Amino acid sequence: MSLRIIPANIISRLQALGTGQSPDTPNEDEPAADTAPRHAGSRNENGHYDPSPIDVAVVRIMLAKATKLPVDVVDGIFELAEYWVRTTTAADYSGNALYVSSRSVQDRFLVRSLPIGFTSEHGGDLDLKGEPAPAKPLKSTVPANKLARMADYPLPKLQGPVRKVVFKFTSHDQGWSGETGSLYENSWTWFEAGLERLEDSEIAIEEVIEEKKEDAENGEPAPQEPQFQYQFPLIQSPKWTVCRNKRAHRDWQDHTITWACYDDVQADSDGSKALEENGRGRETGDGEFVRNLQLGDVVTLWAKARFPGWVNNILAASIDVYWAAT
Template identity: 25%
Template sequence: MGSTLSTLSSALTKDSESADYNGSPSERDVDAVREYFLQFLPLELIDLVLDYAEYWPCLRVDTNKEIDALASRTISGEATWLYLISPFIPPREIKGVDSRHRRIRKVKFDMESNDQGWGGEPEHRGPFAQGKITLNVEFHTGTYNGSWSWFEAIIFRASASPCWLDLDSDPFNLGSSFNANDIKELFPEPIPNGWHIQSNVVASDTPRFHSVSWTEFPEESEDIHVDPTSQKGREGLGHELVQSLEPGDRVMLIAKAKFPNWENHVYSASIEIFYSV
């Protein structure tokens, strides 16, 4: 079934008039596949197949602009950069199609970054950072524990935020104009707002690539750390963001660094929002 969907998708997108094809099907592609399978299967089963295959349209934005979020360069000691912001979530109703709604299914973040390359607690650093030598390359790097260089996701809901706030001059250094309390006032809805995505490896100046996906369902892994009161955003609760998204919302990728000498060097990132129709 997966190969059939792939073949159909390739055939449809090959003739697509869209110039900004992002590797995911368009809404028109999904409708065409659904119509094709109606010859063989009931609609309820077709929709289950499409969801199982994650054959969903996608809103995507990416950039390779380099920034240095330096906590020591801020008065509050907390660097806050709006590094990337997604397109608007489309309207829920689909005009011209009976009984069909758009539904947000998954939000994916890709980030390439590193911290300042030194510092942190000794137990959180790798042997190289501690001046030790080992032949096992698996232990050359530090851990994510105790990292104060990270990424956070915030929902921008225009109806609840100041109309004068211009977020399209990205990357936008929020920390140069506002402190942490100001930012909570700028983005007051939904409540709560702000989820931890990913921390940098402690004391590593090597750029790392991280990919984080959130669905509408809580993660089931036993080693997921959950902390709803974390200073880095609600940890382990990314499904809340997916469930909270409404038409007209935008998802913001925030690069953060807190406390003296902590830094977040960002090289590239992307946001993908997948939805069913």
């Protein structure tokens, strides 16, 4: 019989729950700074409690112990309850609205998610709104055991842990157009999703850093990386287009687009036509993008504009990623 060692931080969470405290309620008899559980979840803008990975592990252990249910049944309950970890990253341009146009920058990086499986406590040093990662071939993915060393809580063991990705943005186009058609038809300002994947060689560990230091001291030149040139045509991809702006609308529009792992809208179906009529990419409803996301992957959001006169004005943008912590 094999045993799984429960990490110490899960034990401390269990002890906190045993005192009758809720995950986000401090003990009034002690200073708040000392009693706030580390890795606790938080309440979102709607008052809903978003659990942390530790919360999920603790509740899973308690539910299994109290009910004697098989682990698979407990995991099914978590799925039905959507008891998932949510990470969110946002870019706010309300002080100075961002615009993307054919006259200047036609293809603008907006924001990236935290790596799948990691929370904001581990993403403080990441550049989530800066520059996009360089495009180059992926030599090798990061082994799960190396990723596990980067977090002090159990990482998801599922090969595809992500349940849904929610894109939110406030935007509008230039407000006029000579094009005709339905609300989103012939609209040439839009938003696209992107994917960044961790390269094994980019995850530094202490031994590798020491080797590089010794090479530098010995005067050995660092090997030159080959240069790669990728072409990203400025066209609306049916697979990556999150949403187009309404054509010739000057008022700010709020968009919320959800891609879920359980989506099953095929590209040649009537459902895909409905997606396209509502401004989405025709091939974005099959759930494939979400199901294929792996531990450590990063989702990105881009703003685009094509042809003279078209301007994509952006006030805010964010990415919410929900993943199963079991």
